[in-house]
Amino acid sequence: MKRALGILAAIIACTVALGAVAGAAQARAIGAFTTKGAWSFWSAPGLHPPKATADKPVFARQLATSGYFMAANFYNLNSPTPMVGQSGPFIFDNKLQPVWFHPVPTNVVANNLQVQRYQGRPVLAWWQGVVNNVGATVSGAYVIVDQHYKPVATLTGQGGWVLSLHDFQISGHVAWVSAYKNIPMNLTPYGGPANGVLVDFAVQEYDLTTGRLLGTWDALHHVPPSQSKQSANVVVSGKAIPWDAYHGNSIQLVGSNKFLISLRNTWAAYLVDVNPSNLDASSTEWTLSGNQKISTFSLPTKASFHWQHDVRLGSNNVVSVFDDACCAITGSKKFGPASAASRGLVLRLNTSNHTGSLVAQYPRARNFEVFFLGSTQVLGGGNVLVGWGSTPFFSEFSKAGKTLLDVRWPGPDVTYRVLRQKWVGTPSYPPNGAVRKQTGKTTVYASWNGATLVAAWRVLAGSSQTRLSTVVSRAGKSGFETAISVPGNHTWFEVQALGSNGRVIGVSKPFNSGTRPPASGTSGTSSTPPLVGGY
Numbered sequence: 001m002k003r004a005l006g007i008l009a010a011i012i013a014c015t016v017a018l019g020a021v022a023g024a025a026q027a028r029a030i031g032a033f034t035t036k037g038a039w040s041f042w043s044a045p046g047l048h049p050p051k052a053t054a055d056k057p058v059f060a061r062q063l064a065t066s067g068y069f070m071a072a073n074f075y076n077l078n079s080p081t082p083m084v085g086q087s088g089p090f091i092f093d094n095k096l097q098p099v100w101f102h103p104v105p106t107n108v109v110a111n112n113l114q115v116q117r118y119q120g121r122p123v124l125a126w127w128q129g130v131v132n133n134v135g136a137t138v139s140g141a142y143v144i145v146d147q148h149y150k151p152v153a154t155l156t157g158q159g160g161w162v163l164s165l166h167d168f169q170i171s172g173h174v175a176w177v178s179a180y181k182n183i184p185m186n187l188t189p190y191g192g193p194a195n196g197v198l199v200d201f202a203v204q205e206y207d208l209t210t211g212r213l214l215g216t217w218d219a220l221h222h223v224p225p226s227q228s229k230q231s232a233n234v235v236v237s238g239k240a241i242p243w244d245a246y247h248g249n250s251i252q253l254v255g256s257n258k259f260l261i262s263l264r265n266t267w268a269a270y271l272v273d274v275n276p277s278n279l280d281a282s283s284t285e286w287t288l289s290g291n292q293k294i295s296t297f298s299l300p301t302k303a304s305f306h307w308q309h310d311v312r313l314g315s316n317n318v319v320s321v322f323d324d325a326c327c328a329i330t331g332s333k334k335f336g337p338a339s340a341a342s343r344g345l346v347l348r349l350n351t352s353n354h355t356g357s358l359v360a361q362y363p364r365a366r367n368f369e370v371f372f373l374g375s376t377q378v379l380g381g382g383n384v385l386v387g388w389g390s391t392p393f394f395s396e397f398s399k400a401g402k403t404l405l406d407v408r409w410p411g412p413d414v415t416y417r418v419l420r421q422k423w424v425g426t427p428s429y430p431p432n433g434a435v436r437k438q439t440g441k442t443t444v445y446a447s448w449n450g451a452t453l454v455a456a457w458r459v460l461a462g463s464s465q466t467r468l469s470t471v472v473s474r475a476g477k478s479g480f481e482t483a484i485s486v487p488g489n490h491t492w493f494e495v496q497a498l499g500s501n502g503r504v505i506g507v508s509k510p511f512n513s514g515t516r517p518p519a520s521g522t523s524g525t526s527s528t529p530p531l532v533g534g535y
Contacts, residue, residue: 029106029107030106030107030108030109030130030131031083031086031087031104031105031106031107031108031109032082032083032106033048033082033083033084033085033086033087033106034081034082034083034084034085034411035048035085036084037050037051037084037085037410037411038050038051038084038085038086038410039051039085039098039480041445041447041480041481042434042436042445042481042517043432043433043434043445043446043447043481043517044432044447044449044480044481044517044518044519045516045517045519046103046518046519047086047098047101047103047449047519048085048086048103049073049085049086049088049090049092049098049101049103050073050083050084050085050090050409050410050411050413051084051085051096051410052092052096052407052408052409052410053096053407053408053410054096054405054406054407054408055406055407055408058404058405059402059404059405060094060405062383062398062402062404063094063383063396063404063405064379064380064381064383064385064396064420065094066379066380066381066420066422067379067420067421067422067423068091068092068093068099068420068421068422068423068452069091069092069093069094069096069394069418069419069420070089070090070091070113070114070115070418070419070420070421070423071089071090071092071113071387071394071415071417071418071419072087072088072089072090072110072111072112072113072126072127072415072416073085073087073088073090073110073409073413073414073415074087074109074110074111074413074414074415074416075087075109075411075412075413075414079412081411081412082412083411083412083413084409084410084411084412084413085410085413086101086103086104086106087103087104087108087109087110088101088102088103088104088110089101089102089110089113089124089126090102090113091113091423091425091450094405095479096407097479097480098479098480099425099450099452099480100149100425100449100450101449102149104128107130108128108129108130109128109129109131110126110127110128111126111127111128111165111415111416112126112127112165112166112167112168112416112417113125113126113419114126114168114419114421115419115421115422115423116144116168116169116170117170118144118152118170118173118208119172119173120172121146121147122146122147122423122424123144123145123146123147123152123170124144124145124149124423125142125143125144125168125170126142126143127140127141127142127143127163127164127165127168128140128141128143129141129163129165137162137164137180139156139162140156140157140162140163140164140165141154141155141156141163142154142155142163142168142175142177144208147423147424147425147426148425148426148427148428149425149427149428149429149450150428153208153211155175155177155206155208155211157179157204158204158206158211158213159213159216160181161179161180161181161202161204161216162179162180162181163177163178163179163204164178164179164180164248165178165416166178166248166249166250166251166416167249167250167251167252168251169251169252169253169259170208171253173207173208173209174205174206174207174208174214175205175206175208176203176204176205176251176253176259177203177204177206177251178201178202178203178204178248178249178250178251179201179202179203179204179216180199180200180201180202181199181200181202182197182198182199182200182242183197183198183199183200183220184196184197185197185198187232187233187243189226190225190226190228190232190243190245191231191232191233192231192232192233192240192243193233193240196232196240196242196243197242197243198220198225198242198243198245199242199243199244199245199246199247200218200219200220200246201219201246201247201248201263202216202217202218202219202248203216203217203248203251203259203261203272203279204216204217205279214279215278215279215280216279216280217272217279217280217282218280219246219248219263221280222270222272222282222284223246223263223266223270225243225245225246227266227268227291227294228243228245228246228265228266229265229266229267229291229306229307229328230243230244230245230247230265230328230329231243231328231329231330232245234329234330244265245265245266246263246264246265246266247263247264247265248261248262248263248264249262249263249264249309249310250262250309250310250311250312252311252312252313254271254313257273257274257276258271258272258273258274258285259271259272259274260272260311260312260313261311262308262309262310262311262321264307264308264309264324264372265307266289266291266294267289267290267291267305267306267307267308268287268288268289268290268291268294268295269287269288269289269308269311269319269321270284270286270287270288271284271285271286271287271288271313272284272285273285286351286354288311288319288347288349288356290304290305290306290308292304296354297349297350297354297355297356298354298355298356299347299355299356300356300357300358302358302361303345303347303356303357303358305321305323305325305345306323306324306325306326306339307323307324307325307326307327307328307372308321308322308323308324308345309321309322309324309372309373309374309375309389309417310322310374310375310376310377310417312376312377312378314378316348317348317349317350317351318346318347318348318349318359318378319346319347319348319349319356320344320345320346320347320376320377320378320384321344321345321346321347321376322342322343322344322345322370322374322375322376322386322387322389323340323342323343323344323345323361324342324370324371324372324374324389325338325339325340325341325342325343325369326338326339326342326369326370326371327369327371335371338369341363341364341365341366341367341368341369342363342364342368342369342370342374342388342389343361343362343363343364343386344361344362344363344376344384344386344397345358345360345361345362345376346358346359346360346361346362346376346378346384347359360384360399360401361401362376362384362386362395362397362401364386364388364393364395364406368388368391370388370389370390370391371389371390372389372390373387373389373390373414373415373416373417374386374387374388374389374390374417375387375389375416375417375418375419377419377420379420382398382399383396383397383398383399383404384396384397384398384399385397385418385419385420387415387416387417387418387419389414389415389416389417390414391414392408392409392410392411392412392413392414393406393407393408393409394407394415394418395407396420423452424452424453425450425451425452426451426452426453427448427449427450427451427506430448430506430507430508430509431446431447431448431451431454431495431496431497431506431507431508432446432447432448432449432495432508432517432518433445433446433493433494433495433508433509433511433517434511434515434517435486435493435511435512435513435515436513437513441485442485442486442487442488442489442490443483443484443485443486444459444473444483444484444486444493444495445481445482445483445484446459446481446482446484446495446497446508447480447481447482448497448506449480451497451505451506453499453500453505454477454497454498454499454505454506455476455477455498455499455500456474456475456476456477456497456498456502457474457475457476457477457482457484457495457496457497457498458471458473458474458495458496458498458504459471459472459473459474459484459486459493459494459495459496460472460493460494460495460496461486461488461490461491461492461493461494462490462491462492463490463491463492464491464492465492465510465512467492468492468493468494468510472486472487472488472490473485473486473487474498491512492510492511492512493510493511493512494507494508494509494510494511495507495508496508
């Protein structure tokens with residue numbers, strides 16, 4: 001398979017910090033998009049999430065029934081075609097219908113939407129940031145909103161560190177986040193240039209209420225760069241690119257005083273025992289690696305992994321991994337060969353005799369390669385959700401490995417990870433309504449971006465916006481936007497959202513055929529959270 005420079009630039013976009021690479025000005029905004037192949041709505045004309053489609057067959061009755069899919073789309077910046085749909089955090093259901101979508105400005109892209117708990121309450125958190133046309137991360141921030149989609153905070157990096165899209169975990173009022181920084185370094189001991197640059201990785205701890213940096217665990221102080229499987233001497237367009245020795249790509253808080261991190265380019269995950277008085281003095285309890293020279297655990301060949309993402313430790317020492325099994329960046333502007341097909345991987349560790357065993361594996365297809373990104377989530381009922389990263393797919397499997405759902409993103413769109421999580425959204429803004437009149441036919445369109453408790457819609461009509469007392473139609477909720485046929489000849493309308501008990505839980509503003517709904521689908525609510533921290 002041909003591995004082109006365009007893919008190389010895309011992987012750099014996920015790794016390299018501010019000022020790492022200099023390039024020409026972009027030909028278009030990084031969030032440029034086309035609406036062809038995206039959703040469009042009469043009642044929310046400014047929302048255009050990408051339209052995902054499922055390959056047949058779909059075993060709908062065997063899918064997990066708890067939780068929604070969580071994702072955020074972006075794309076290869078060197079793609080000759082724009083992204084399909086806007087970039088933004090995106091919640092959708094088992095039928096792949098949008099539940100909530102928040103488009104970000106076209107000068108940034110979004111990634112890594114997750115449900116977290118902040119001060120005991122559920123929130124949504126995602127990364128959004130600026131990358132240039134050669135893939136260097138210029139800036140990045142994590143955005144947090146509550147169940148009403150009201151802004152809570154935006155967190156940005158301090159001390160010269162740029163917050164990366166890779167992971168963000170909240171415990172109480174404290175956030176643990178992945179960060180990158182470029183370190184000028186003599187790389188000759190590692191086969192690189194004397195005047196080289198190492199891309200360092202850190203886990204940083206921030207107080208979300210103040211934005212204060214509480215501590216930094218610096219990979220360079222704990223993991224020898226010599227453990228890296230990535231060459232320190234990669235030349236692109238005649239220039240050596242910064243050495244991404246570590247590529248930290250996941251963080252998991254384990255108990256009250258440990259965290260587990262994944263470093264893609266050492267093929268390893270590290271369980272770190274936190275020193276509460278000095279985070280950078282924390283010790284490594286164990287290392288799990290496809291490189292047996294550094295692994296605490298002996299792994300059989302079928303359980304080994306390489307270039308991995310999204311390592312998570314579950315109960316009974318069960319570990320889930322997305323095993324990319326691909327690939328080193330070579331000096332010839334290409335990727336090296338994959339060691340195997342990419343797969344979701346589940347292992348079990350024996351901490352007494354320091355061995356690991358294969359529990360299950362979930363490949364999408366034979367010889368199916370994922371160059372970068374990816375996620376594996378073991379769901380509560382036993383199903384396993386796998387996001388195929390740099391390829392435009394995600395799949396849900398039964399515990400035994402049967403493919404229950406295989407979903408394709410449109411065009412060049414990809415996602416960092418796809419998760420299934422529980423969420424209840426009760427927007428602070430009202431529903432939206434729009435009306436379309438054609439010869440002899442009136443259709444009212446109703447939507448409420450992010451509302452998860454709507455069971456049905458009721459339409460009121462009248463001769464003026466102050467006389468809307470007649471119920472002219474009702475319909476069960478159908479997808480993000482419900483089209484409701486309305487009899488008679490009316491001028492003004494109102495839509496009411498009904499809960500499962502039939503009670504009104506939301507009312508739109510009055511509208512007629514000349515009313516333009518709010519473009520964002522959020523009735524003009526501010527989308528800019530208060531800034532916490534600084535660049």
